[in-house]
Amino acid sequence: MHIIKYDSICMGGLVSMMYKENSMINPLxxxxxxxxxxxxxxxxxxxxxxxxxxxxxxxxxCNVRLARAYVPFQRLCNLYNPKEALxxxxxxxxxxxxxxxxxKAKTKISPLMEKSGDIYE
Amino acid sequence: xxxxxxxxxxxxxxFVAVELQLYLNTHPDCREALEKFxxxxxxxxxxxxxxxxxxxxxxxxxxxSVYPWQWINNPWPxxxxxxxxxxxx
Numbered sequence: 155m156h157i158i159k160y161d162s163i164c165m166g167g168l169v170s171m172m173y174k175e176n177s178m179i180n181p182l183x184x185x186x187x188x189x190x191x192x193x194x195x196x197x198x199x200x201x202x203x204x205x206x207x208x209x210x211x212x213x214x215x216c217n218v219r220l221a222r223a224y225v226p227f228q229r230l231c232n233l234y235n236p237k238e239a240l241x242x243x244x245x246x247x248x249x250x251x252x253x254x255x256x257x258k259a260k261t262k263i264s265p266l267m268e269k270s271g272d273i274y275e
Numbered sequence: 276x277x278x279x280x281x282x283x284x285x286x287x288x289x290f291v292a293v294e295l296q297l298y299l300n301t302h303p304d305c306r307e308a309l310e311k312f313x314x315x316x317x318x319x320x321x322x323x324x325x326x327x328x329x330x331x332x333x334x335x336x337x338x339x340s341v342y343p344w345q346w347i348n349n350p351w352p353x354x355x356x357x358x359x360x361x362x363x364x
Contacts, residue, residue, distance in 0.1 A: 230298065230308050236287035236315075245294035 208232070210248035279359045281326045288319035 208231035218224055232247060239245040242252070276284070295312040302308055323333065331345040332338030333352065340346065350357040 228298070228301070230302070230305055233291070233294075233311065236284070236291045239294065240287045240290045245291050246298075 210246070278326075278330050281322060281329075283359060285319060285322045285326060288315050288322065291315050292319060 209229070210231040211226045211228050213226075215224060215226065228246075228248070233239065233245045234242060234247060234250075236245075242250050244250050292312065292315045295308055295315060298308050299305065299312060327333055327338050331348060332340055335346045338346075352358075
């Protein structure tokens, strides 16, 4: 039985914890232990009472291991109407990322960023 | 609605259906997305039937046809005159 130690970021803080590698139970994923893991009590995970402050992705990520890539999970908030969706190329406002024609960059940015389409300003 | 108006509306609805379908692949338990998807698919289906009743088949092997066989009539879906501009200039 191995005991491994890792850091996990949860609720905005850095939590150091010990856990047994062969344990099926992750305490941070247990709603009885961690209210943020319960969709009904975590305002950023779709708690119904927070419907008005809809954020189209998870904002609290638990058990993130260092040096691993992670994509936040999308959540359904609003959609463009069909006409706008077809014109913009996506039905999801949070994914709308148009390419803008810009002047040749005065400050040299990396060629990779130049191709990404996002404006970092 | 005239032919281009129905066609455009249909393309819009089909596009949203594709978008919601992609979302549902990763969120199969999202009831709200599923309801929106089913609604959009039903709307598109109604509009497709209306279009095909008035203007002929949109596909060669998924659309019913009156007699005689309609698919070979001009314009075909890839002809310039069949289509419209998707963006207003």
